[in-house]
Amino acid sequence: MHSVGDYTLLSVLGEGGMGIVHLARHEPTGQRVALKVLRPQIVGDEEGRKRLAREVGSLQRIRSRWVAEILDADPWGPVPYVVMRYVPGRSLHDEVAEEGPIRGRDLHWFSRCLIDAVAAVHDGGVLHRDIKPSNVIMEGRTPVLIDFGLARVADDPRITHTGWLLGTPGYLPPEILRGDDATPATDVHSWAATVAFAATGRPPFGRGPSAAIMDRARRGDHDLAGIEPNLRAVLDVALSPDAVRRPTVAQLQAWFRDPSLSIFDTVSAVDPAAARATGGAYGTGRPVVDRGADRPVAPTAPLVARPTPFEQEDDRTLVEADPTLAEPQRESGGARFRRTCLWLGLALLSGAGLAVVPVLTAVVMLALVGLLRGLSLAGSVHGERRELRGARWHDGPRLVIGTPWHLLRSVPSTIVLVLWAGGLALAAGLLCYAVSAASGVTLYVCGVVLATMLATGPGASRVRGPVRRVLSPLARSTGRWAVALLVLAAVAIYLVLRFHAHGTDWAPWHESPFGSAF
Template identity: 55%
Template structure:
């Protein structure tokens, strides 16, 4: 005999004997069940007809179950059986005989000390095991965490992708609990791994403080606090509070990744032998524009080429990749970049030096035009690098989307504005060094063309190495590095660069300096 989700009087579903009703949610009714007199007890979720009713929805559920049956983790109540095509579809998971985290906190108070760190770590491990098969949970919350002793077991992930079914929005279901839903879900955006990170943080905050981090009250008020990032973490240990606060950032791009959370938690809990890493924190709002004093310090430490606001060392030998907050070189499992042969390094350096000579010769022949073109080019390169990094971060969080190109185009004006402060700082820095070179040329009574050539070269090198110059080096390296990798292409490129430098130099030497768009030489006191 079979049963429907609304009929508890009938004893079996799909060959399982129903022993007790465990709970009810928007997706279905959960029963404690057993197959046969001596069979293993399971948590049997019987799905509601309006959730899974047609063939398309059943196919979605079948695909999801096929993925989730590959999840094998001690921190997850795995799927042990399912039949999406039964008259009454069901999903059976491992039964965990314990209180939910919500009920445990209500009865015994907040989780504290080492038990709280253990809970945070095991919960993150469970979410990671679900992500590993390409599925998001989307509904991590205290009532979906069962406590097996002091160990949390993640449950109710069997309908993760079925929750994307557009029919649910038509029936008015709210898929999730206010206070544990990430802000992007409230705005109607797609779920990403960062969505589960936000829910992880809210759940850990509840466990450690004994109250929901976004408070209680009407759902609309709670959701408004979630959108604004207004949370209460009083009661959490200081270091954990810093991590949880970062993971509750309203902007998913500012949250640490699950991998970063685990890299910090594992040495403290599940893998005590691993090297300790600093706690992950949210990156600053604009990591690419830095105060002058900090930039000066960064310039003094330029051997590592790490700028304030970047957690990433940007190797001179690699093209610039997307900015990854909290990256630590040499983390376990990190594959070191391949070492570039010295011959290729030499070709890169020669080509870059040639480009600097072209800029210097351009300044000797057409000073104002060359300087304006250099500064505009730096601004555009930095803007493009910012836009590319933002696109890569979005892809890291939610994968590639068909509208990535459109989104990049729409966001370009903002990145053009965003790069202005950093470009101005870099320009002031570089112009100052170019003026210092001009004073040296004046002191040795160098000719006008030579002085302009030296100043233009100094300006170009300063724009390359100055504060924020990594955003210039990255895009240029994307062009120079492939050319240097092939000796034949490198020779052709080098000949073109040398020809341009020589041509501009001869133009300045034979015809004199052209001050267009100005009417003439700015000062008769200049040497030459």
């Protein structure tokens, strides 16, 4: 393990444009902290280190349960670093990916806590300027804002001209994309975009190339479908491309205290320019410091799509900055072909099994169908419940306890599927008997037809779904796919050799229940 100052680095928590964040232990006290080792480009020369010291001095005054505040820093050491409160938990992006969108009261709580975090940062006299899902850590159901104000440390032409991404398109407002300076309205826009992602599980300005995302942001073309009407109306005005139309932080806090208020009436009753000049957006009268705060902002300038420094970024850099911008991966044609081969291999193996040990193979196949259908039904109910009201701590135990009931619920439709598949398999067997096919060939054909119909008949989607989730990861990798095929081939060869050595084993019967026909 390495040490930095009085801190022992335990593991890497993440990496960003400004540096690498480590989980560390403060040796004198044993306290666990998040320690960000800053890149040399960020601090640079003595002037840069002085600037970092001034910034950290002001940021250390911020204290809020909704913010991972700065505890310590050393701008002058051989390795400059900043120490923040360690927040155990997943980022909002990972939480939504694992648990689904946040709903109902949990969404109201999340939105209110996050706007209170923004207010706390502003009360410290700085702007955040990079609010996004990967900068929000979920401590249970409570959001904690990280990396507040540190973007200003990197606000230097020597850095911005070298391609460092000081924000994520999709969570940055149009005025920043135009190259204007950040204002309090900047954080309001980013807050709204982050809340929209939490509520829907998708970026409000969509995914895809960075230029397309920024163009939609400039035009205010956002997607808030699925959010409850009152909050959707608030987010709609907060995501306005015109900064003057956005509510202030204080107005948003007031709305969350009393959602019966109209956010539109509140916004129209306040002069946004006066609020920015007096710090009224935060209810404290304290000015917010930023490099552009001393000159007027022209939010009414036409939103012309012209090149910005962000448009020179590689789209992969944007995805690394915030994974919510990644385009959902589409399965390649090769992967589909490999998965089809695996499906075919399973069908052929089922036929071989039915030819060698027909009773045992049929029992195993039908039991697997019933089990897969019941588990799929339980999973669907579990997912729909989370989609409706968000994740809860008791979802896992409830899923386990409720699974037997869902297995029982699936029995009638499973019987229909089995009768359908069994009838067609029997028809195939009768055709083989009519042409005087050997008993082994007849059983083999019956097995292949039975397996195929169990995967394609009425209600078979609940069989295909769980099996596909196993086969798809194997098909994406040629190596794993080849190993899976070798395993299937090895089992098939074993069955063929056993058939040639012993014929058909009708256990638990000593001989075929169909008499001389088999």
